[in-house]
Amino acid sequence: MATLLEVRDLKKYFKTNGGMLHAVDGINFSLEEGKTLGVVGESGCGKSTLGRTILHLLDPTDGRIFFDGKDITNPGRSEMHRLREEMQIIFQDPYSSLDPRKSVSEAIMEPLKIQGRLSKDAMIAETRMLMDTVGLATRFENTYPHELDGGRRQRIGIARALSLTPKFIVCDEPVSALDVSIQAQIINLMLDLQEERGLAYMFVTHDLSIVKYISDDIMVMYLGQMVEKASADELFRDTRHPYTKALLSAIPVPDIHNKTKRILLHGEITSPINPEPGCRFMARCRYAAEECSQMQTLEECSPGHFVACCRYKEIE
């Protein structure tokens, strides 16, 4: 499979009154066509910022982004216009990401209008087809977002993202605002679409059971940095980084017999403003030692499995 997206040393800093906020700090990864990269981490770890920076909804501070072999780090206006057809986003909150004054068909048609290639009739036909693809009945054509439930609204968001037949979609917590039974419907839809259309997803979420289910590879982020990356199975089977271990053990499992020992983390995420050079997890890590205050590098502990912890070999 060909590499679709490559991100090299990507950084996004925000200027705040207290100093530079390192939201995304030196992220590297590549994503193949038709695959899913899950990005997990707690709120404030920079996972959404990463997705938005790749799509140029935010301008990167430093680093490079390659899409389909081309450097798209600093696209011009017309190039960006074209790129939008190739890469799209599904937002977290189907309640606020839709224009309340646009009907369902208007909302789905909007990207097609902007693209401006189809005639009016062709756009209407295309919109109907998209609605059918995402499982929205045509009777909803003229309804408005407030008349629909969260699951249906998220289907509109998906139809919009699909309308320009992109190759890559950033899914920014697409199901976290939905109830479990609806969540499962939407996830199945996204998996079906991926199969049919060969889409590549970057699936940003804090829900670890979903991410395992949907991803090929998983990247764990902590305070703007990647602490561990591996294939979905391997990450759960052979967890290396102390943060990933704590994160995985904290998931409440809906099973009353199979209770694993929880690793409780003390304290909370530290400030991403002007962070110290060493390991950012150090303050909460029970294995922290002196060498952790050095800069951590990403090491390949087994093929395709990367971990950013200088002590990963010593801890089991």
Place this chain on the structure above:
Amino acid sequence: MENNRPERENLLEIRDLAVEYHTDEAVIYAVNHIDLTIKKGETIGLVGETGAGKTSIARSILRILPVPPAKIISGEIFCDGADLLKLSEREMRKIRGNKIAMIFQDPMTALNPIETVGFQIAETIKQHNSISHVEANKRACDMLETVGIPMGRFKDFPHQFSGGMKQRVVIAMALACNPGLLLADEPTTALDVTIQAQVLEMMQSLREKFETSVVLITHDLGVVSEFCDSVAVVYAGEIVERGTAEDIFDRANHPYTLGLFGSLPKLDATENRLKPIKGLMPDPTNLPEGCWFYDRCPRARACCSTSSPGEVEIASGHTVKCFFAQGD
């Protein structure tokens, strides 16, 4: 182990509770004639999806429903021999925060932004105990320490705390008067998993320390399995299944409960698609005839569309609202 314990006393008994919301356009049937008993020392999980009526049940117990549009149509809620729904507002104020306390979902909005957290905890204590200012502050300090916040932060304002810490403050307020019953409405939904683990662990130990009964409202079956010894599954304002944690997690019977479990991605899953429940919850302004789960139910037969099933006890304490709870 559950069976060896002596039969516990009832702490709270809800009978035939029905809550409706009357708006200009329609009547929303939020809670539809439910019965629920909470025993002393019990932790019961109320599980269900958005709009199932979980929060309305909890708010009816404390009588903090927004009236209007809410209206309690029928029911009795007995606590210590008194029907809470018949008490005067004055008597009710003595119960709220004292005998029965509530933790709200969103710690960001549950605290007063212009008062210090210490003041807010002490305020609850003073409201219900005739003690001095100094004494109340001292107890508030102790409460802060109990929930793992250093005393030094007594004079900090809510915005100076993170989400997890704010939820700890809210819990400290709720437990300050040592209530017999704690209503926890999605207490960890707004928190990250590692913080959720901390807060649940703390609630666990506080529950044991203060011997509080807890009603935990959540949509997360994982949290229920960690925390609760019995479970009530709420659907469209009705309790469709009720039993011990073992009953629900090992021997779930109602098709909705089974559907909820099927919708969850499992960490050791090998199948490549989830099994969602088809369709949506019925519109609470326009509930259909017959069983309300009929449209979505894999077990449905003709009779389900015309008459609504009663509660069937399929094992001691394990009740299911379904015609086919025991097979055919």
